[in-house]
Amino acid sequence: MHHSLTKTFLALTTGVLLAFSSQAAINVFACEPEWAALATELGGGNIHAFSATHGKQDPHYIQARPSLIAKLRNADLLVCTGADLEIGWLPVLLRKSGNRRIQPGQPGYFMATDFVPLLDKPQILDRSAGDIHAAGSPHIHTDPRRIATVARVLAQRLQALNPEQANVYQQRADEFLHKWQEAITRWENRAKGLHGKKIITHHKNWVYLQDWLGLQGVATLEPKPGVPPTASHLSQLHAVAKQEPVMAIIYAAYQNPKPALWLSKRSGIPAVELPFTVGGNKQATDLFSLFDTTIDALLQAAGRQPEHGQQP
Numbered sequence: 001m002h003h004s005l006t007k008t009f010l011a012l013t014t015g016v017l018l019a020f021s022s023q024a025a026i027n028v029f030a031c032e033p034e035w036a037a038l039a040t041e042l043g044g045g046n047i048h049a050f051s052a053t054h055g056k057q058d059p060h061y062i063q064a065r066p067s068l069i070a071k072l073r074n075a076d077l078l079v080c081t082g083a084d085l086e087i088g089w090l091p092v093l094l095r096k097s098g099n100r101r102i103q104p105g106q107p108g109y110f111m112a113t114d115f116v117p118l119l120d121k122p123q124i125l126d127r128s129a130g131d132i133h134a135a136g137s138p139h140i141h142t143d144p145r146r147i148a149t150v151a152r153v154l155a156q157r158l159q160a161l162n163p164e165q166a167n168v169y170q171q172r173a174d175e176f177l178h179k180w181q182e183a184i185t186r187w188e189n190r191a192k193g194l195h196g197k198k199i200i201t202h203h204k205n206w207v208y209l210q211d212w213l214g215l216q217g218v219a220t221l222e223p224k225p226g227v228p229p230t231a232s233h234l235s236q237l238h239a240v241a242k243q244e245p246v247m248a249i250i251y252a253a254y255q256n257p258k259p260a261l262w263l264s265k266r267s268g269i270p271a272v273e274l275p276f277t278v279g280g281n282k283q284a285t286d287l288f289s290l291f292d293t294t295i296d297a298l299l300q301a302a303g304r305q306p307e308h309g310q311q312p
């Protein structure tokens with residue numbers, strides 16, 4: 001293709017120090033599918049995005065496999081969540097990759113949580129309160145407003161790494177953010193009735209969704225963050241669920257559904273599996289459909305909820 005030849009020529013003549021492939025594309029190594037999807041929205045044909053994890057995997061616990069090290073070795077840009085989400089596996093991969101371009105402090109190192117305010121920062125660092133998320137909850141991508149903020153910064157980063165295509169990235173970012181803002185308005189209108197509804201979640205990984213839609217998280221199936229649900233804790237939750245109207249018990253596609261289903265069966269509260277990220281279910285094929293299907297599932301649960309305290 002003459003177009004990619006031109007790009008290669010421009011890259012060489014301007015002395016850009018990027019390791020361009022023959023297609024002059026930026027190799028993006030994303031830790032999670034949502035960031036690979038965002039990079040693809042912003043980069044189009046100018047990037048190759050690879051995700052280290054898929055929607056049915058728990059991003060807290062990933063094996064630092066040799067295949068991932070090989071992928072990272074060739075990456076021009078690392079896009080991850082940060083805030084310790086990948087602390088169990090990313091530092092090992094970074095060290096073993098031997099790739100200087102994507103080390104902390106380099107332009108090729110991008111942690112999404114560095115650019116948005118975090119919720120749930122612990123007041124006291126107490127390891128007995130659970131074993132993860134000392135920096136605050138890292139699960140920012142469940143709030144599309146925060147995705148918009150990350151998109152703006154990521155677009156700037158792509159421009160800095162590949163200045164010859166800066167105008168293309170800018171145009172794609174403008175178009176994406178315009179469509180994204182329209183979608184946010186649409187989702188917010190659809191989800192108005194969810195405001196103030198109470199939910200129980202498996203892990204505390206929906207705090208940003210809750211913050212966005214005004215949902216109230218009243219309990220988690222995990223007794224402490226990262227600690228699997230126990231029978232005694234679930235029994236306590238059953239008692240809680242009898243006292244206040246809970247709309248749904250939420251779990252992510254990658255989580256074991258059994259604790260949620262156990263509590264649902266005993267309490268009558270619908271258990272709802274949400275995709276959590278792109279690829280978490282068949283419908284969630286990109287960032288837009290991820291939120292479409294998430295709102296669909298929540299509204300369906302709201303429709304199934306018995307109307308506590310309301311007389312017909």
Ligand SMILES: [Zn+2]
Pocket residue numbers: 060132133138139203204205
């Ligand atoms: Zn978490």
